[in-house]
Amino acid sequence: MKPLKCIAAVNRDRGIGKDGRLLYHLHEDMRRFHDLTVHQRIIYGHHTLATFPHGRPLSDRENIILSHDSSLTIENARVMHSPDELFLYLDETEDERDVFVIGGESIYHQLLSYCDTLYLTYIYDDSEADAFFPELNESWAIDSRSSLYHEKGMDYRFVTLKKTGSGSIIETENKEA
């Protein structure tokens, strides 16, 4: 299986969500998410499905949803019941498209170690969250950083990280740097 990619919007505390919802709805962030994932394959947890418009899978992408519910069927999505089943499916389908892990908290925790590229939106904000992105305790190095965006009273930027495999570098994001 080729390495997965991961995409998330995180705040200063690594917060990603609150009460089952996204913490932020930022126009440029949504646009970047769309541009990166459209016509690709996306993997997400059952709770994250509820955060999409009308609670439906996203169009123009292959939607792969993780749920333990063996009777669950979702129109325009493929339901997988474990990471093992997911990996088998990805191995068996010869497909050149990128595979993005798009959340939420539980899925990031389970699948981040299978990713080699991380598309983060860093939002320089401290809003309270109850869902968090994992701490980057693997060797991730910053590959590129966008300039600063400003929207809805918040500053944010896009940062792409690559797994280096060297085992020790933990990059932290700094607004002023």
Ligand SMILES: NC(=O)c1ccc[n+]([C@@H]2O[C@H](COP(=O)([O-])OP(=O)(O)OC[C@H]3O[C@@H](n4cnc5c(N)ncnc54)[C@H](OP(=O)(O)O)[C@@H]3O)[C@@H](O)[C@H]2O)c1
């Ligand atoms: N900021 C961002 O970039 C971003 C992106 C996505 C989501 N979020 C936020 O993250 C929060 C949701 O995170 P979450 O952790 O509560 O939910 P989640 O990861 O979206 O979904 C959890 C559900 O996925 C299924 N699941 C998880 N692990 C599984 C496994 N190993 N095998 C089979 N099914 C599995 C289970 O579904 P069943 O209950 O059906 O068994 C589980 O209840 C929300 O606040 C959301 O807004 C933020």
